[in-house]
Amino acid sequence: MRYAFMTALYLALAILTGGASVAAAEPDESVESLEQQRIAAAQEAYEQNKAMVAAGISTKSEEDLYVWSRRWMEAELATTDANSPQRIATIEKHLKRMQVLEERGKSLHRTGYDGPTICLPALGYYVMEAELLLREEKERQE
């Protein structure tokens, strides 16, 4: 009797702990969690690309940085309410990144560097686009 009780107890414990570990192993696939994962992935990809561009890895260019900065911004915007001031702050951060990128390109250009990855008009475009996005968002929220 005692043996049967202990077996049942162990079995129940095993099922419970097993179930718990299976539940813990399952990734959170809710929209909110996926949105956060997307922001994190875009941010990391941006940082990695930035490091690669700084290291002079030839296959990476400012265009890659722009693409990932935009994706990061868009992923963040997707999680904010339409009239949240957070939206303006998010676009401002993207603008700041693009301004830094343009400044870096200009200073490299001034020092005589004319590598294939530096395209000043493109850098100007990234900044102008971000400025326009910011202005549009501010006007929309007014």
Added chain:
Amino acid sequence: MALAEALPAVFPLHIGYTQRRWSGPLSRSAGYVSDRYEGKAMKRFLFFLLLVLCIGRVDLSAAGEVAEEDEERAAEKVALAREAYEQREPAFQAGTETAEFIYRLSRRWMEAELATLSEDSTERIQAIQQHLDRMTKMENRVQKIEAFRKESKMNSFTEEISFSALRYYVVEGKLLLKKAQSLRD
């Protein structure tokens, strides 16, 4: 609108005759002239009606042709996007094409497919699922290669591949799928 504007211009005689007919008795010659006008006006009316019907028919068939042509072009776009993906994907496996480029080709293929489907079509979910599968396959493949190279202590040829980028492609696919499914439910 065009018909309303054109009618008074085409049938002034008919209207004039009707007014004269009701204004009082007419001489025989006048009546003869009016009957002739009426006949002419009727002929004009019939001709005009025929013309309108023909133009309408031509317009309708032309619109049908345009829609058919659009459909053909959209299908062609899907075929081209698919071909581009299938052509370049092996290059990625061989290490001569970037993950970013393959992602863009896969998205184009999905978007071209979505453009041919109606908003409530179940095939939309299928198209997004297929894009997600392609991205998941790409991520798994890179991870397997990387794991193998680490095990064998070989230099990583994937040092320029951003694993975060691969993660992003997959997560974005999952989000697109979730949103499409919630729209359907």
